Amino acid sequence: MDFYLTALLQGLCFAGIAFGIYISMKIFNIPDITTDGSYTLGGVVSGAMLTHNLSGYLILPAVLLAGALAGALTGIIHTKLKINALLAGILVMTALYSVNLTILGRSNLPLLNMPNLFTLITFTTNINQNSLIILTGFVLVFTLLIGYLLKTDFGIAMRATGNSEPMIRALGVNTDRMKITGLALANALTALSGYLIVQLQGFADISMGIGIVIVGLGSVIIAETIINWLRITSVWWSLVLVMAGAVIFQFVLAFTLNIGIDANLLKLVTAVFVLLIVGLPRLTGRQA
Incomplete structure (x- = not known):
């Protein structure tokens, strides 16, 4: 039972990545590899600040700001320099490797004896x-904060930018600013996942973000499939299902390992x- 509880904890930690991918890919239609x-930036900033015994009230805002700056940089390169969004994300991601290594000071930083979010607050x-x-x-x-933001006039303008950029631009909305803000928000949420997972696992590693975008993509694909099946249009329910998608994704990995499948085949099974999740609606004729 503890095996699946750990998967649930990791799924909740990865909800931030799922939200970030949902905002960048499903709202703005931007494939963001940043x-x-x-994600690693959020983890190394958390680790570095924890080792200096800084307050949690300072660490969380610093992590969100760092992630937002990374996303905003991708947005600026894409919108102002007119570089393809995928390439802009790759450029920033590549640069962040050196930034993260400089902040961390080493390839791996153990945090097992450091007070953190999960040791400072005790319910049981x-x-x-x-x-x-x-x-x-x-x-x-x-989830409530993101849902509230997406229901405001600003959030509606963000969603409209992804749905019909020429229309919303004709209404006087600065779409470049919307994209930059959206990517900043998406990467701030991704950095939040790094902040949580580092404290949960007790270490920060320079390579912890390699391939992590697949976790977010898988979570969003699962959520999108359920949304299409149930024909959900509510922003609130969509966000809840995105969060659930992150948990389901981790449960699948946990189940795969629990039944004894070789860990080398884990990516194949995933x-x-x-x-199957993507193809099942098409096979059953229930396309959105």
Whole structure:
């Protein structure tokens, strides 16, 4: 049971990445590869600040700001320099590797004996259950904040930018500014995942973000499939399902390992699972 509880905890930690991918790809239609770098950035900033015994009230804003700056840089390169969004993300992600290594000062930083979010707040003596309560509250608060933002006039303008850029530009909205802000928000949420996972696992690693964008993509694909099946149009329910998608994705990985499948085949099983989720509506004729 603890095996699946750990998967649930990791799924909640990765909800930030799922939200970030949802904003960049589903709202703005921008394939943002900055995710790999901004996730690690959130982790190394958290690790570096924890080792200097800085307050959690300072660490969280610093992580969100760092991620937002990375996303905004990608947005500026894409909109102002007219560089393809995919290439802009790759450039920033590549640069962030050096930035992250400089901040961390080494390739791996253990944090096992450092006080963190999960040790400073205690609801129960069971470590995993205590972490679950904290993460659930943490993720729900951010889900509510994102949902509220997307329902405001500013959020509607963001969504309209992705749906019909020429139309919203004709209404006087600065679409470049919307894209920059959207990518900043998406990468701030991605950095938040790095902030949470580093404290949950007890270490920060320079390579922790390699391929992490697949986790976000898989989570969003799962959520999108469920949204299409149920024909959901509510922003709130969409965000809840994106969060659930991140948890389901981790449960699939946990189940795969639990039944004894070779860890070397884990990526293959994951790919097959995501393919089934995407292809099943088409096979059953229930396309959105």
